[in-house]
Amino acid sequence: MKSILRTIVACVFFFTACVVGASEPTAEDFNKAFAEANAARKMAGELGHEWRDTAKILRKAQETATAGDLKKAMELVAEAKLQGEAGIVQAKREGALWEGRVIR
Amino acid sequence: MKKLIACFALGCFFAGVSTVALSTPEEDRVAFQNYYQTKFSDVPYDDFINGVYSIDMPSREQWQTLEEFPPYELALEQGETIFNTPFANGKTYADCFDNGGIGIRQNYPYFDLEQGQVITLELAINQCREANGEKPFRYKRGKIAELTAYMAYTSRGETINVVIPDDPRALAAYEMGKKFYYTKRGQLNFACADCHVGGSGGYIRTELLSPALGHTSHFPVYRLKWGAIGTLHRRFSGCNQQVRAKAFKAQGEEYRNLEYFLTYMSNGLEYNGPGVRK
Numbered sequence: 014m015k016s017i018l019r020t021i022v023a024c025v026f027f028f029t030a031c032v033v034g035a036s037e038p039t040a041e042d043f044n045k046a047f048a049e050a051n052a053a054r055k056m057a058g059e060l061g062h063e064w065r066d067t068a069k070i071l072r073k074a075q076e077t078a079t080a081g082d083l084k085k086a087m088e089l090v091a092e093a094k095l096q097g098e099a100g101i102v103q104a105k106r107e108g109a110l111w112e113g114r115v116i117r
Numbered sequence: 118m119k120k121l122i123a124c125f126a127l128g129c130f131f132a133g134v135s136t137v138a139l140s141t142p143e144e145d146r147v148a149f150q151n152y153y154q155t156k157f158s159d160v161p162y163d164d165f166i167n168g169v170y171s172i173d174m175p176s177r178e179q180w181q182t183l184e185e186f187p188p189y190e191l192a193l194e195q196g197e198t199i200f201n202t203p204f205a206n207g208k209t210y211a212d213c214f215d216n217g218g219i220g221i222r223q224n225y226p227y228f229d230l231e232q233g234q235v236i237t238l239e240l241a242i243n244q245c246r247e248a249n250g251e252k253p254f255r256y257k258r259g260k261i262a263e264l265t266a267y268m269a270y271t272s273r274g275e276t277i278n279v280v281i282p283d284d285p286r287a288l289a290a291y292e293m294g295k296k297f298y299y300t301k302r303g304q305l306n307f308a309c310a311d312c313h314v315g316g317s318g319g320y321i322r323t324e325l326l327s328p329a330l331g332h333t334s335h336f337p338v339y340r341l342k343w344g345a346i347g348t349l350h351r352r353f354s355g356c357n358q359q360v361r362a363k364a365f366k367a368q369g370e371e372y373r374n375l376e377y378f379l380t381y382m383s384n385g386l387e388y389n390g391p392g393v394r395k
Binding site for chain 1: 140145148299301302306
C-alpha cells in the first residue's frame with residue numbers, strides 16, 4: 014500500500030513539474046525554438062514556397078519575447094515553424110504534382 | 118501472359134509520361150487556347166484580350182463606359198513625356214529600342230541569347246537607363262508603369278509575338294514559367310491555374326474569375342483598387358499574396374519566366390494595353 018502511495022505522489026510531482034515547466038519557457042527555450050522556426054522558413058523560401066505571414070509571425074514572436082511574454086512568444090514561434098515546415102512539404106509535393114495540371 | 122500485360126501497361130505509362138514531358142511550347146499554346154475556346158464557346162477568339170469583360174456582360178458595359186474617358190489617360194501623357202525627355206547624355210529611349218521604341222511592346226518578353234535570360238520591357242527600360250547613366254525606375258508603379266503604358270499604346274492592334282528560340286536556356290526559362298503557373302503556393306494552397314484555368318468563369322466571393330488567355334495583353338493596367346496604373350509584376354505579386362504566399366521580387370527571374378510562359382500562351386491575340394480594371 015505504501016509503495017502505491019509513493020508511486021502516486023511521485024507521479025503527481027512529475028506531472029506538476031512538467032506542467033510548470035511547459036508553462037514557463039526560458040529565454041534559452043525561446044531562442045532555440047526561434048532558430049528552428051526561422052530555419053524552416055528559410056528552407057521553404059529557398060524552395061520558392063515561403064508563406065506570406067511566416068516572417069511577420071516571427072517578428073511578432075521576437076517582440077513578444079522582448080516584452081517578457083515568453084509563453085505567448087513560444088506559441089507564435091510554433092505557428093511559424095508549422096508554416097515553414099508546411100511550405101517545405103508543399104514544395105516537395107508540388108514538384109511531383111504540378112505537371113498533372115497542365116492543359117493538354 | 119501476366120508479364121506481357123504488365124510490360125504493356127508499363128510501356129503505356131512511360132509513353133504517357135514521355136508525351137507529357139516532351140510537349141513543345143507550341144503544343145502547349147494550341148492546347149491552352151483550345152481549352153478556353155471550348156470552355157467559353159460564345160466568346161469570339163479576339164475578345165479574350167478583354168479579360169474578365171469577355172465573359173462578364175454586366176461589368177463589360179461599365180468597363181466600356183470607363184474606357185470612353187479612361188483613367189489611364191494622364192499616365193499615358195506622362196509616359197509620352199518621359200519617353201521623349203532626353204537623358205543627361207542627350208540620348209533617349211528611342212536610341213535603345215528597335216523602331217525607336219514605337220510599336221514594339223508585342224515582342225516582349227523575349228529571350229536574350231547574349232544575356233541568357235528573359236528580357237521584359239520593364240527590364241529593358243531600366244537596362245537602357247543604366248547604360249545611359251540614369252538610375253533605374255522602381256518596377257511596380259509610377260514612372261515605369263507610365264512609360265510602358267505609352268509604349269504599349271503604340272502597339273495597340275499589333276499581334277502578340279513572343280518567340281522561344283531554339284536554345285535550351287530559353288526552353289528552360291519557358292518551362293520554369295510553366296511550372297510556376299501550375300504550382301500551388303501559399304497557405305491557401307492555390308496555383309495561378311486553379312483560379313484562371315479550372316476556376317475561370319466561376320466566382321471567388323463576388324469576383325468572377327477571368328480566363329488566362331489574353332491575360333497579359335492589356336498591361337500595364339489602371340486598377341480602380343490601386344487608384345493608379347501598375348505593372349504586370351505588381352499584379353503577379355498581389356495574386357501571390359492573396360493566396361498567402363510570399364510574393365517574389367518584381368522583375369526577378371521567377372516572374373519574368375512566368376510572364377514569358379503566360380504571354381506565349383496568348384500569341385496570336387492582339388495587344389491592347391494599357392487597360393482599366395476593377
